[in-house]
Amino acid sequence: MKKFLPLVFLLAFAFPGLAQRAEINNHNYYSYYVGPTSMKGGVVGPVNKLKSRKLGTGWLRWNDITPILVEEMTKAGYDQVYTNQLFRIDSAQYVLLAALAMRAPVVGFLYAEGHAAFPTASDRQPGHQLMGDGKYDYVQLVSTSANxxxxxxxxxLPANLLALEENWYWYQYTDNPSDNRYLLTKEDIIRVLREDIQEKLATAPKPVKQ
Structure with missing residues (x-):
C-alpha cells in the first residue's frame, strides 16, 4: 500500500527556508533580527551568510498600516471604517486615530510613531514604552505652532481605543533578494501586524449586527 506524505511536509522538506518563514509570528519575530544591537557594538544573526554588505532596517509607517487596519477591521465586522480621524478623549484632549469604525460600537486604533535605533525584544514587554516610562497607555510626541x-x-485608554507602536514593526532588507531567507522582510512584519490587530480586536467591543 502506497503512502503519501502531506504536501506541506514535502514542501518543508524540499525547501527548509519555507518552513522557517511560516513559523514567524508576533511572539518570536525578534529572533530574526540581524545586525548590530547597540551603538557600542555587538552583532547578532547570520550576518556572514548575507550576499550583500548593505543591510537596512525599516519600520512600517502610518501610510503602510492604515489600509491594513481598514481591511482587518472590516473583516472583523466593523462598519464605516475611516482613516486619519480626529477623536476627542475628553473635553481637553484630542488624538489622531489611524483608523476608526464610525458605526456603533465606535472602535479605533492609535499608532504611536517613532522608533529606537535598534530593535530589541524588550520593546514589546508589558510596561515598556519608547517614551513615557511605562506610566501611560499611549504617548506621542507632537509639534506645536510655536516650533x-x-x-x-x-x-x-478607553476600552474602544487600541494602541499599536511603530517601534514594534521593523523589517530588514538588502539589495540582494536571496538574502530574504535570513531576514524578517516587510511581508513578514505585515503578517505580524495583522496578527496583532486581530488579537487587539478580540478584546474590543464587538460589532453589532445591523
Whole structure:
C-alpha cells in the first residue's frame, strides 16, 4: 500500500527556508533580527551568510498600516471604517486615530510613531514604552505652532481605543533578494501586524449586527 506524505511536509522538506518563514509570528519575530544591537557594538544573526554588505532596517509607517487596519477591521465586522480621524478623549484632549469604525460600537486604533535605533525584544514587554516610562497607555510626541515639541500622554485608554507602536514593526532588507531567507522582510512584519490587530480586536467591543 502506497503512502503519501502531506504536501506541506514535502514542501518543508524540499525547501527548509519555507518552513522557517511560516513559523514567524508576533511572539518570536525578534529572533530574526540581524545586525548590530547597540551603538557600542555587538552583532547578532547570520550576518556572514548575507550576499550583500548593505543591510537596512525599516519600520512600517502610518501610510503602510492604515489600509491594513481598514481591511482587518472590516473583516472583523466593523462598519464605516475611516482613516486619519480626529477623536476627542475628553473635553481637553484630542488624538489622531489611524483608523476608526464610525458605526456603533465606535472602535479605533492609535499608532504611536517613532522608533529606537535598534530593535530589541524588550520593546514589546508589558510596561515598556519608547517614551513615557511605562506610566501611560499611549504617548506621542507632537509639534506645536510655536516650533516646539510636547507629549500627548494618556494614562488610561478607553476600552474602544487600541494602541499599536511603530517601534514594534521593523523589517530588514538588502539589495540582494536571496538574502530574504535570513531576514524578517516587510511581508513578514505585515503578517505580524495583522496578527496583532486581530488579537487587539478580540478584546474590543464587538460589532453589532445591523
Amino acid at each position: 516646539k515639541t510636547e507629549f500627548i500622554k494618556i494614562r488610561h
